[in-house]
Amino acid sequence: MTNSTELRLRMLQAAEIQLAASGNDISTRAVCEAVGVGQPVLYRLFGDKAGLMSALVDHGYDRFIERKRHLAKTDDPVADLRAGWNDHIAFAVENPAIYRLMFSPTLGPQISAPRALLDLLTGTLERCAQAGVLLVSPALAAQRIRAACTGVALAILSRPDLYTDPDLSDSVRDSVFAGCIGASVQLPPDRRLGGTAVQLAALLREGPASVLGAEEQRLLLKWLDALGG
Amino acid sequence: MTNSTELRLRMLQAAEIQLAASGNDISTRAVCEAVGVGQPVLYRLFGDKAGLMSALVDHGYDRFIERKRHLAKTDDPVADLRAGWNDHIAFAVENPAIYRLMFSPTLGPQISAPRALLDLLTGTLERCAQAGVLLVSPALAAQRIRAACTGVALAILSRPDLYTDPDLSDSVRDSVFAGCIGASVQLPPDRRLGGTAVQLAALLREGPASVLGAEEQRLLLKWLDALGG
């Protein structure tokens, strides 16, 4: 006989497949059909369609937290922090539909798993605080990091046509980290070079210089754009 | 006779009210009932429920862009940038349901309004670039700022119980800005171009860039020297 928890898992997997296929919504009928049971079993196991969705989100959080546990915990908490951000983005890209359910929920009954996940982040940040590199309390830093990280992830997921910068995640991550972590991250020389190139390009576009010809300026602007990234 | 566009507007307003009330979903029947028309008019005006939703989102973007136009454009582009971020957050808090529709869309047919809004941000950033305070290209900076800003807004909207820091928005804003904006060195405009060229030439001579070939850099340096005086 199929155990109740096993059936529950099979329905969750079926629901997850349907969600990934349709993108944002599923049908209880289709889920039951895929598993080969009637609809009442769904309502006995999950009580409600919202219950099924909540279970789906919880299942996603389970997988996410499990994944985070497998991340190596090194003796450099800041490096762990960076790895955690990157893993967050990777999870979002690999599971777009569930990620949206997890981190862009509708108003309504809240789930407790996000709190646990935020506490996990706070734990890493407390190790940073013990290392003496944190500028603010771990709780505040966790909110900033999580908010910015989900923003980047949702942006990449929802509008890949608008958010085309391959370094978007790394850039925002470094900026937010720099605002929370005191360890001075000096700008590499090529960064300053890029900034200067961007500035010069803007100035040239505003008012072209007279010492250079039109064609030369066109090529110059092209190179400056390349230098600016 | 009620004009067609006026009827359209009334239905949009009714839909917006219902959306704000229910939080995340509306019923075509309820919208038509509220306006006092049959359902076929909705399908004649919007073609589809998705069409109604898209029109709702477009309407939200219209209001948002109109609001941004009324923001004073001062001679300090960085201050304008900060005001724009704060206005974004304020709009999200004042219109949570529509904001979610606008900035956390489901997969599917994309709307063009977000692009226009991102271009508006890019415009302000180009003014920053002309002032010489931008470290990266306006397009890249716009992506970082918009992604982080929507992340903060969605976090505050979706989980106010988790994101309790009243300074969350300001903190993330300042961090992200710090990653895109350098210390401004205000020089008279006519001298800024030459000075920037000299600075870029010095940086290039100190450490050549990898994105340009040797011959290209030689010519670039020649032009930069010409620009510098």
Add this chain to the structure above:
DNA sequence: CCCGCTGACGTAACATCGATACGTGACCAA
């Protein structure tokens, strides 16, 4: 004045979906 046409509207229906009442059969203890 009457007739036919067009365009907009409402009524009523269909398909689908979430949710549930009820009957049926398996299994178990006495």
Add this chain to the structure above:
DNA sequence: TTGGTCACGTATCGATGTTACGTCAGCGGG
């Protein structure tokens, strides 16, 4: 065998998105 409990499926209800069809106002021509 009998009575009871539990899980399941069938059939159904109410609501919702969507559409076919009839109806009516307005209008130009005979």
